[in-house]
Amino acid sequence: MDAAFVAVDAGGSSTRAVVVDSTGTCLGLGTAGSGNPVSSGPESVVLALGAALREALKNADLAPESVAGASVAMAGSTSVRSDDGPEHPSITAGLAAAGLAAPFVVESDLLAMFCAGSSDLDGHGLVAGTGAAAIRVRGGEVEATSDGTGWLLGDEGSGFWIGHRVVRAVVADLDGRGTSTGLTPIVLAELGIPAAEPRRAALSRLVRSVYEMRPVRLARLAPAAFVAGDDPVALAIVDGASRALAHTLGSVLDPGIAGPLVMGGSVLLHQERVAGAVETFFRQAGGGDTVIRVADGVAGAATLALRHHGVDVDPAVFTRITSSLAALRPA
Amino acid sequence: MDAAFVAVDAGGSSTRAVVVDSTGTCLGLGTAGSGNPVSSGPESVVLALGAALREALKNADLAPESVAGASVAMAGSTSVRSDDGPEHPSITAGLAAAGLAAPFVVESDLLAMFCAGSSDLDGHGLVAGTGAAAIRVRGGEVEATSDGTGWLLGDEGSGFWIGHRVVRAVVADLDGRGTSTGLTPIVLAELGIPAAEPRRAALSRLVRSVYEMRPVRLARLAPAAFVAGDDPVALAIVDGASRALAHTLGSVLDPGIAGPLVMGGSVLLHQERVAGAVETFFRQAGGGDTVIRVADGVAGAATLALRHHGVDVDPAVFTRITSSLAALRPA
Numbered sequence: 001m002d003a004a005f006v007a008v009d010a011g012g013s014s015t016r017a018v019v020v021d022s023t024g025t026c027l028g029l030g031t032a033g034s035g036n037p038v039s040s041g042p043e044s045v046v047l048a049l050g051a052a053l054r055e056a057l058k059n060a061d062l063a064p065e066s067v068a069g070a071s072v073a074m075a076g077s078t079s080v081r082s083d084d085g086p087e088h089p090s091i092t093a094g095l096a097a098a099g100l101a102a103p104f105v106v107e108s109d110l111l112a113m114f115c116a117g118s119s120d121l122d123g124h125g126l127v128a129g130t131g132a133a134a135i136r137v138r139g140g141e142v143e144a145t146s147d148g149t150g151w152l153l154g155d156e157g158s159g160f161w162i163g164h165r166v167v168r169a170v171v172a173d174l175d176g177r178g179t180s181t182g183l184t185p186i187v188l189a190e191l192g193i194p195a196a197e198p199r200r201a202a203l204s205r206l207v208r209s210v211y212e213m214r215p216v217r218l219a220r221l222a223p224a225a226f227v228a229g230d231d232p233v234a235l236a237i238v239d240g241a242s243r244a245l246a247h248t249l250g251s252v253l254d255p256g257i258a259g260p261l262v263m264g265g266s267v268l269l270h271q272e273r274v275a276g277a278v279e280t281f282f283r284q285a286g287g288g289d290t291v292i293r294v295a296d297g298v299a300g301a302a303t304l305a306l307r308h309h310g311v312d313v314d315p316a317v318f319t320r321i322t323s324s325l326a327a328l329r330p331a
Numbered sequence: 332m333d334a335a336f337v338a339v340d341a342g343g344s345s346t347r348a349v350v351v352d353s354t355g356t357c358l359g360l361g362t363a364g365s366g367n368p369v370s371s372g373p374e375s376v377v378l379a380l381g382a383a384l385r386e387a388l389k390n391a392d393l394a395p396e397s398v399a400g401a402s403v404a405m406a407g408s409t410s411v412r413s414d415d416g417p418e419h420p421s422i423t424a425g426l427a428a429a430g431l432a433a434p435f436v437v438e439s440d441l442l443a444m445f446c447a448g449s450s451d452l453d454g455h456g457l458v459a460g461t462g463a464a465a466i467r468v469r470g471g472e473v474e475a476t477s478d479g480t481g482w483l484l485g486d487e488g489s490g491f492w493i494g495h496r497v498v499r500a501v502v503a504d505l506d507g508r509g510t511s512t513g514l515t516p517i518v519l520a521e522l523g524i525p526a527a528e529p530r531r532a533a534l535s536r537l538v539r540s541v542y543e544m545r546p547v548r549l550a551r552l553a554p555a556a557f558v559a560g561d562d563p564v565a566l567a568i569v570d571g572a573s574r575a576l577a578h579t580l581g582s583v584l585d586p587g588i589a590g591p592l593v594m595g596g597s598v599l600l601h602q603e604r605v606a607g608a609v610e611t612f613f614r615q616a617g618g619g620d621t622v623i624r625v626a627d628g629v630a631g632a633a634t635l636a637l638r639h640h641g642v643d644v645d646p647a648v649f650t651r652i653t654s655s656l657a658a659l660r661p662a
Binding site: 146152164172247 | 475477478480481483484485487495498499502503506507508534538541542546549578579582
């Protein structure tokens with residue numbers, strides 16, 4: 001049997017683990033909840049890693065002792081927000097929770113996202129999910145990063161950024177300071193506040209309900225901006241997000257790099273108005289014509305695991321990774 | 332002896348209590364830390380109220396049993412953010428911590444701020460400290476409120492709002508996404524990050540240090556915007572704050588009201604550029620020519636305590652409150 005590796009893509013809303021052999025064939029997939037140390041805390045990493053890995057090993061019918069190595073792609077691991085430090089005790093504990101004692105490498109989740117879209121060693125990546133960041137990749141490594149500084153300090157154009165502007169616009173509308181907007185009934189419904197509630201009472205309930213959430217949860221209000229039709233307040237927020245993401249990408253973009261732009265995260269995956277605007281910007285800025293959208297970074301985490309163990313992930317191996325992985329995904 | 336009352340102005344950064352007799356003479360002043368249930372939690376209210384009241388009673392040389400009534404001015408008490416509900420158990424507990432069992436009334440801190448500047452029953456109030464809000468006062472009561480919806484949802488033009496924009500501008504500068512700004516060395520120094528630190532390392536330390544704070548503490552970075560000279564990034568933030576505060580005031584402003592504009596909070600008290608812009612707006616919008624700045628709301632809390640107990644706080648009584656209070660303040 002070929003050597004088997006495990007690869008994990010640990011994200012802010014879910015964690016995916018895959019067992020992959022040295023030919024690129026994915027043998028088992030597992031999923032769990034948030035494994036982002038920044039948005040959910042280090043203890044959530046241990047739980048999510050353990051659960052996703054156990055499921056992947058079970059689906060692959062593989063004993064943990066047979067695993068030769070692991071790679072874990074995680075937010076902040078090459079960025080500025082790792083709170084684990086170089087020893088990554090929560091990753092060690094998460095692997096141990098699945099019976100794994102194999103050596104592991106920690107990779108940038110942004111690099112995994114890029115590698116999930118292409119086997120090219122050069123190119124650009126842009127993610128806009130709960131957070132937002134761009135990278136420039138050269139020789140298979142992250143050469144430059146922009147943003148990814150979190151909900152309070154940056155993440156411009158992200159789901160949080162959009163949801164935060166949405167709820168502020170609704171508060172200003174209800175308060176009488178702001179423009180009347182079609183976002184208001186959508187957000188009130190989303191938060192379970194009856195439409196019949198008088199204005200000030202609705203404002204009071206909205207404010208109370210938001211301060212009871214963790215701030216980063218405001219990202220769940222981002223979709224309101226995309227279902228509000230041609231509401232001018234909503235359109236201004238959406239177009240502001242497009243401009244912010246183009247700016248973040250633009251500040252790492254090198255037209256001398258021939259590879260693709262790989263885009264990921266719910267905003268770029270599901271919101272055509274934003275994704276289209278960013279693609280147009282990328283082409284006009286001389287970035288090239290190849291734009292690939294990926295649903296998650298798990299194929300990239302598998303790619304990085306294989307590369308780390310000396311496997312040349314050429315286009316044939318890469319296609320094997322993505323097609324065998326697709327076959328494992330729930331229909 | 333005239334009947335004695337206690338009045339408290341409980342704010343986000345400090346709590347002030349005063350003992351006042353029915354002629355308006357202030358007999359003792361006490362101060363303590365934050366007593367804002369929104370920014371510091373209900374348990375802080377109990378501690379701050381108790382400490383400030385004990386000190387005020389001691390300075391007035393008055394036994395708690397001699398107090399005929401109490402008024403407590405507090406953020407959110409007529410606004411949407413009270414998390415105490417109508418029973419105000421933390422105020423009851425705070426009074427009890429100073430040995431007081433007197434009946435109490437809870438007032439809006441914004442109304443107390445207005446009443447600290449004028450004995451008029453009509454007028455407008457604008458506060459920009461850590462938070463920001465405007466009120467229209469008619470017949471001695473708050474007729475309309477604008478903003479005051481907290482750091483995450485509003486407080487446009489407040490110290491938090493300014494400090495948040497300051498730190499985001501510095502993060503964007505260090506990240507290479509944003510304009511180079513003179514705010515960067517000021518903020519790095521304020522956070523104890525050595526100027527010699529390489530750019531990405533400084534960014535990393537800055538991000539870590541901010542996510543370790545409570546978000547509302549970003550208000551402490553607001554002064555950076557005012558000491559950055561003619562730095563265009565800083566000036567844009569300051570002028571944005573002026574516009575936001577004018578807009579908040581404008582949305583409750585009724586030119587038919589003859590009374591003054593009373594302004595309070597550190598931003599309006601100490602930052603002439605913002606205060607001047609708001610005054611100009613107020614005059615041009617037909618609000619009138621009388622603009623009064625107050626350092627805190629304690630004289631207003633005393634005014635409200637007396638009014639609540641049937642004392643007519645005419646200009647003579649009001650002058651007695653403010654001048655006897657001034658004599659009690661530390662030099």
